[in-house]
Every structure is written in C-alpha cells, then in structure tokens.
Amino acid sequence: MFPELAAGVAAALAAAAYAVRGPSCQWLGPSIYRGPRNRAAIALTFDDGPSPGTPELLELLAQHEARATFFVCGLNVERYPQIVRAAVEAGHELGNHGYAHARLWLRNPAFIYQEVATAQRAITAVAGRPPRWFRPPYGVRWLGLREALRRLDLTLVTWTVLAQDWKLPAERIVRRLERRAGNGAILCLHDGRELDPRPDIAPTMEAVRRLLPVLRERGFALVTLSDLLGAGP
Ligand SMILES: [Zn+2]
Numbered sequence: 001m002f003p004e005l006a007a008g009v010a011a012a013l014a015a016a017a018y019a020v021r022g023p024s025c026q027w028l029g030p031s032i033y034r035g036p037r038n039r040a041a042i043a044l045t046f047d048d049g050p051s052p053g054t055p056e057l058l059e060l061l062a063q064h065e066a067r068a069t070f071f072v073c074g075l076n077v078e079r080y081p082q083i084v085r086a087a088v089e090a091g092h093e094l095g096n097h098g099y100a101h102a103r104l105w106l107r108n109p110a111f112i113y114q115e116v117a118t119a120q121r122a123i124t125a126v127a128g129r130p131p132r133w134f135r136p137p138y139g140v141r142w143l144g145l146r147e148a149l150r151r152l153d154l155t156l157v158t159w160t161v162l163a164q165d166w167k168l169p170a171e172r173i174v175r176r177l178e179r180r181a182g183n184g185a186i187l188c189l190h191d192g193r194e195l196d197p198r199p200d201i202a203p204t205m206e207a208v209r210r211l212l213p214v215l216r217e218r219g220f221a222l223v224t225l226s227d228l229l230g231a232g233p
Pocket of ligand 1: 048097
C-alpha cells in the first residue's frame with residue numbers, strides 16, 4: 001500500500017474507533033462523561049452487577065456515607081433481585097447496562113432496541129421505577145442506539161476515568177482513580193464481570209476500601225449521577 005493511503009486508512013480507522021468508543025465523543029449521539037466542575041462531588045459508578053459481591057460493597061459505601069450508581073445488566077438483575085432492591089433501599093441509583101452485556105457494534109437497530117428495552121423492563125420490574133441513564137457495554141455505541149435511547153427516555157453516560165479494575169491490581173486501580181478524581185468526575189468501576197454469576201471482584205473491593213476514606217478526606221461528596229448532574233433525586 002502507498003504510505004499516504006496507509007496513513008489515510010489509519011486515520012479513518014482511528015476516527016471510527018473514537019466515534020464508537022471515545023467516552024467524550026458526541027458523533028453517534030449525545031453522551032455525558034463528567035458533571036459540573038463547580039462542586040466538590042464525585043459519582044462512583046459500578047457496571048456489570050449485581051453479583052454476590054455487591055452486598056459487601058453496599059456495606060462499605062454505607063460506612064463512608066457514599067451513594068453510587070449501579071449500571072446493572074438485566075440478566076443479572078433477574079438472578080439477584082434482592083440485591084438490587086437492597087441497593088435501591090440504601091439510596092443508590094440504578095442505570096441500564098443492557099440485558100446480556102452484548103457488544104452493540106455492527107448490530108441492527110432492532111437488536112439494539114431489544115437489548116436496551118429488555119433490560120429497562122427487568123430493572124423497572126424489580127426497582128419500581130425506570131432508570132434514566134444508559135451505559136453501553138464496552139463503551140461501544142452504534143447507529144440506532146441514539147433512537148433506542150430516545151424512545152426509552154434514557155441518556156447515555158460514559159465516564160471521566162475508567163478504573164480497568166477487571167485487570168489491574170488494587171493499588172494501580174487506586175492510583176489511577178486518585179490521580180484523576182476532581183470536581184464532577186464520573187468514576188467507572190465494576191461490581192460484576194459481564195455475565196459471570198460468581199465473579200471475583202476482590203481487586204475492586206480492595207480498591208474501593210482504600211479509595212473511599214481518601215476521597216472523603218479530600219472533601220468530595222460521593223453522590224448518585226442524578227445528584228451530580230442536577231437531575232433531581
Ligand atoms: Zn460492562
């Protein structure tokens with residue numbers, strides 16, 4: 001291939017990857033990746049749950065007066081409805097993370113709508129009210145997602161910092177998050193691992209155990225997304 005052509009193809013691929021996966025990219029529809037910078041508040045968000053490890057996380061959050069947002073998978077909600085109810089009763093918020101954690105890349109609009117709508121029904125049935133936020137599995141957006149979210153009255157939320165807690169040890173997770181914790185930050189962690197019914201989330205738990213006192217010490221309120229984004233309770 002001619003070098004100029006190769007460079008052009010590389011640039012086009014990079015642009016496509018950014019459109020599909022860039023947390024702050026708006027090309028495939030509006031997405032929120034941080035809250036206002038004028039308030040010392042942070043939103044902790046946890047994806048892929050609930051899992052059998054979630055109740056311990058709820059205890060930890062309660063000890064530090066922290067509220068969080070759980071982007072749950074519909075299938076995991078059906079497995080562990082009592083854990084979902086405990087989270088809601090403790091003042092946490094639920095978001096939609098799809099039904100079966102499907103990658104929406106290259107899927108048709110009907111599939112995408114089904115994936116989001118089925119999760120929305122499963123979550124609403126257990127929690128008593130529909131989530132208002134959606135976070136796509138793997139952060140991947142695709143054509144048709146914007147329309148599906150509009151029909152379901154959902155807003156797309158990505159993140160300011162991705163913890164990479166599915167692969168990093170606790171100390172590196174803490175370092176990543178501490179460094180970029182600032183006013184309005186949306187931190188993305190995981191209290192599940194895709195659809196694994198009994199995932200090992202020990203590094204996540206250890207990281208949260210170390211991080212919560214540090215963030216509170218630095219004066220941050222730890223709030224739900226609705227609170228952070230000023231969208232009411
Ligand atoms: Zn996920």
